Amino acid sequence: MEQNPKFNKTIANEEELRSIIGFPSELVKRKVITYLDSHCVDFISKSPFLVISTSNNEGYCDVSPRGDAPGFVLVLDEKRLIIPERPGNRRIDSMRNILSNPRVGLLFIIPGMEETLRVNGKATLVKDEEILEKMKVKERKPLLGIGVEVEECFIHCAKAFKRSKLWESNSGASKEFLPVASSILSAHSKISKEDVDDILEESYTKRLY
Template identity: 60%
Template sequence: MNCPFKEILSSEEEIREIVGYPSELVMKKGINRLDQHCRNFIALSPLLFVATSDDRGCCDVSPRGDAPGSVLVLDEQYIVIPERPGNRRIDSLRNILLNPAIGLIFLIPGLEETLRVNGKAYVIKDDEILQQMKVRDKQPSLGIGIEVEECFIHCAKAFKRSGLWDSHTWVDQEELPSVPTILSSHVNSAEYTVDIINKGLQESYEKRLY
């Protein structure tokens, strides 16, 4: 398949000619630890996105959601994300084994700015840590431990442009994509009809969140 892009930039200089340079505020806002402001932000966040890549540079972004405060802050340098039951692909965990670099974005509903955290990740099974993240008496069997190297507030422009927190911009329920239909089409197997997939999803959401 022929690439449709005809004007591909290949250097930072070319990009800078178009985009320009960041302000002093942007250049200086990054810190290398979780101060009280960052720790408070994480404590209020019920949703984050985890970015990892393997040793070949193949990337993955995974959403992680739970009650606010589910990400355990050990101190200014280390945090732990509980590994709750999922689809068992373990994309993030496999990537971490090959390449420990990790990037996180923490969100707080209604707040358009986000907190970005970059660092080094480990797949951990420390019982004394994981037992602090029990929910409904169920302890996560694994966690993602992160050594913080950089954190900073990301501006609100993406959320302002998207109107994400404004319910008036949301698509009507009847217009939303049907996830069971999409999965059935992608799997393309007589064993996985839309109805079977829908029942499996509902059972998983109702009985296997933790």
């Protein structure tokens, strides 16, 4: 495989990009708000899953999933929400990025719903015990929280979900054809698949909270 392949015929500026893509409709231009209204709060309360995008001060990017029971993200007021940080793999990619560059993007997803909610803002790592206490699960508080000061929020259209047929029961591959995570991890880490299976089993059964 060629190393560092170059792309041909690339876009050089926004003017050229607009000549191909065009401009947003009046609805799209007007749909962005700068606070969490009752509709956004309701959406967040029904969402069991989000992805958070971050980058460090050098521009290196990361995107990471977060999930729990619907309503796991705590809305403090119309400008602030907080995401519980449950036990993970301790890479802390998102949190290290936030320490050097607080800008984040969130994408909230509700299973079965094709529209998503996007929230952009400025993040802070929170260790306030009073707040963390409100997000306890099975008598365990989150280790920390990612607090977000909301700067933009808006509904994203359903086209990606419609094209992918993500929520259609027959749209996915049969289970026997799905990638096996432990095989991938074994190949990448050079640790035996049996040991990886044991590590994942222990993590998924004993260290969710």
